[in-house]
Amino acid sequence: MPWRETRDPYAIWLSEIMLQQTQVETVRGYYDRFLAKWPTIADLAAADDGDVMKAWEGLGYYARCRNLLAAARTIVREHGGEFPREFDPVLALPGIGRSTAGAILTFAFGQRHPILDGNVKRVFSRLLDIAEPVTSKAVDDRLWAVTAQLIGDAPDPWVHNQAVMEFGARQCVPREPKCLLCPLRTFCAAQAAGTVAERPVKVKKPPVPHKQIAVAVIANEGRLYVQQRPHEGLLGGLWEFPGGKQEDGETLPETVRRECREELGITVQVGRKIAEIRHAYSHFRITMHAFLCVQVGDDLLIPHAAIDSRWVARDQLDSLAFPKANKDLIAVLMGDHPELG
Known part of the structure; x- marks a missing residue:
């Protein structure tokens, strides 16, 4: 494993974070690509958030990525870009716990932790x-x-x-x-x-909840509407299609209409279901139902919960970082769908 052949604390730190809840064989490719793109802590600290999230896409547990980026900026700001060699400053970095701190200091500097x-x-x-x-x-x-x-x-x-x-x-x-x-x-x-x-x-463990999610694929002149989740919380900072959880007594099209009204302030006409995608997170499972939608009326589309939003051509969607279920939906959208322009 390449991270066991180095004493670079940055590379060791990166590997320890990536290996949390993730198989070694999955990590190997991400690790190599990440270091090739951002070979030093200073490089990572100066990187665009979206680029870093895109490089992490597919590893899951995205809070690890946000903490990694925050910690890199802390190291540059408070430690001159050099990874600290003392236990307490390492433990104080975002996303680093007692065991991870001990692993980095042992494998990078030979300390006894x-x-x-x-x-x-x-x-x-x-x-x-x-x-x-x-x-x-x-x-x-x-x-x-x-x-x-x-x-x-x-x-x-x-x-x-x-x-x-x-x-x-x-x-x-x-x-x-x-x-x-x-x-x-x-x-x-x-x-x-x-x-x-x-x-x-x-x-x-208690039974794993299974949530039904309905999302809207809204097309306009060949482009699709997507929005960025707030940085805090589950899947923070990632892009997604608008939608949400089905409430008791709702049909899935009713969920789509309600979510578009609540999230975007618009009314949509719900068309055919274009995809049904299943995905499991650590504490719950989802089935995501995607519907082709068209805005009706003259209401101005204003995202109320997202931190950013865009109309993106289908062949440009891959430039943004999406959660796994949305990535699977994008793969479906790349097929032959005349309604999308």
């Missing part, structure tokens, strides 16, 4: 056969204490932290861990108790 990511939690919850949820404060405190003691005794903190993380990623995996080949088998309390498959203990 414990790491407690998901892989490490799984390894020690099995080695110690911890029967309480790993999300509890008591277990969290215990694991931090254990990892801090071990890193303090380690001859090489870089090798130690890397080894534990890789051990969790390759050997002590969530499903079907390779216990028969495990070098720590004789030291593993969960192996002795026969509870490996039950560790780590997790709190049962």
Whole structure:
């Protein structure tokens, strides 16, 4: 992995953020392209927000990207563009928690800081056969204490932290861990108790809500209306087609008309459904229903919730950063649809 072959704190920081909630193979291409476009912290800090969000498009969890950009600007403003070498200033940067700060300082500067990511939690919850949820404060405190003691005794903190993380990623995996080949088998309390498959203990999640979303594809002289979400909150700063969640008792066309009135101050005639797209987020699922629409009446279109809006030609939509479901819709819109001009 390229981020394990460098001691550049910027590159290591970027990889640690990208790898949160994202598979290694997915990250690799994004990581290389990102560093090629913005090779230094100063380059990233000076970048256009929209360009950075576009480069992040498809990785998901977009708050990571917004925090990365905010942190880069903080580093330039408060640290002269040099990544700080002390723990507290690193921890104070947007989007960096205790484990991420420890990982950056260990892998970039060889400092002794414990790491407690998901892989490490799984390894020690099995080695110690911890029967309480790993999300509890008591277990969290215990694991931090254990990892801090071990890193303090380690001859090489870089090798130690890397080894534990890789051990969790390759050997002590969530499903079907390779216990028969495990070098720590004789030291593993969960192996002795026969509870490996039950560790780590997790709190049962509630059912995942499924939301029906209706959006309007409004065409005008060959261009489509899109708007930019506020920077705060879910999918902040990304572009989208106007619309929203179906309320109880509404038909989907009624949802489209209501949302266009509330969001844009206009009345639309709802035409045929052009796409039905399903997508899953971390805490809910959506089915997005897209309808071709035409504005009726003379009301001035004024976006009430968006921070920016544009009429964009179909072949120019790819220049903006959209959430995954909207990207799938754009792929549909690129087909043969005479109504769109």
